[in-house]
Amino acid sequence: MLLIQEQIKTALKARDAVLVAHYYVDTKLQILAEATGGIVSDSLEMARFGQNSNANLIIVAGVKFMGETAKILSPEKTVLVLDNNATCSLDEDCPIETFSKFCDQHPDRTVVVYANTSAQVKARADWVVTSGSAFNVVKHLKINGKKILWAPDKHLGNYVKNKTGADMLLWQGACVVHERFKAKTLIQLQNKYPEAATLVHPESPQEVVDLADVVGSTTALINAVKNRKEQTFIIATDNGIFHKMHEVAPNKKLIEAPTMGVGADCESCAHCEWMAMNTLENCLSTLQTGNNEIFINANIRKKAKNAIQKLLDFTA
Structure with missing residues (x-):
């Protein structure tokens, strides 16, 4: 067979x-x-x-x-x-009915949504962004005097808000994987491996982001493993990424950042069940x-495509 x-x-x-x-x-x-x-x-x-x-x-x-x-x-x-x-916890955390009402309450704001959302939510947005493009798009909107309504990931939104200084109203969604990373046990791991660089996805809590040598999208973190001089890396994102990291840097050591406290069943359980x-x-x-x-409904698809196309044109 x-x-x-x-x-x-x-x-x-x-x-x-x-x-x-x-x-x-x-x-x-x-x-x-x-x-x-x-x-x-x-x-x-x-x-x-x-x-x-x-x-x-x-x-x-x-x-x-x-x-x-x-x-x-x-x-x-x-x-x-x-x-x-x-599915995705970020998608589930942002149902279109309540999100649309939230947008209606703030008509003066440009609606920017993360790619991890439903087609309906994308259709309600002015812009769709990725973790790799969010900073540049929000910076561009800020320069043009725009106030922003951001959804759904509060941690990524907070990271972009802090980096750009933009006026951002944040929806309170979170990724169930990235939100589990723990700063206290990450510090212990960094002390154990002082030679390691710490790579963190910006969907992680602020106290974890603050400990990073590199904060970035999945692609940015893979490139960091490939291009940085360190031989050991502590990785705070879904452990499915390790395959591609090993592929681009086979001789480097990769360590999972902790998602559980002392005495837990596993040091890191960072993998999306979906x-x-x-x-x-x-x-x-x-x-x-x-x-x-x-x-997808044709009208929804057309509106969502317009929001995505803005990003594609912006990053072209």
Whole structure:
């Protein structure tokens, strides 16, 4: 019997499909995506890759909002996610009804939302940003005299607010993975490995961000491991990223930042339970059945595309 990877490769070719995977999903899916002409990247780059691909079918290994972003940019293509129940706490923390009312209460503010949101929330926004672009976009808006309503991640929003000095009203969402990182035990780990550089994703709490040598997006953290001179790194983000970090810097030592206190069952449990729902088995099943297709209302899609396009034009 063929290995499941070979079955998936055959099915991808037969269905004229491309597999795009996030840095946080299972290593086997990341390897398979690149081996079959797909990509491993952040959510916006996954969607943009699918848009530019000649494939008629985009298979998204990630969470549901990533599938929606891919569909927003490629409405003429079929987009399938591996599990319809794979969601995101940031998306869940920002329901469109309450968020829309919040926006209506502050009509003088430019609405900037993080990519980790539903298509409906993106459609309500003026701008969509990523963790890598948020600082530059907010700085640009501040220079142009704009007051900002930010959603959903309060930690990333606070980080950008502190760095830019912009007038930002923050929605109070948080990532269940990044919010678990602990400053007290991180300091203990830094004392144990004084030669290590500490890399932190800005969705982490401020007291953790304050301890970082590098604060940045998934791509920025991977590049830091690749390019910095240190040989040891303490990493405060989802541990799914370790595959790509080992790939770009195979001889460097990577240590997971602590998410649990002293005496806990694990020193670090930094892995998204929804990302973990992406498996080789449901990848093959999705390809064979066509289940888990993403559908978006045309009006919602058009409005969301406008907010995303501002970012794409800004970063071009």
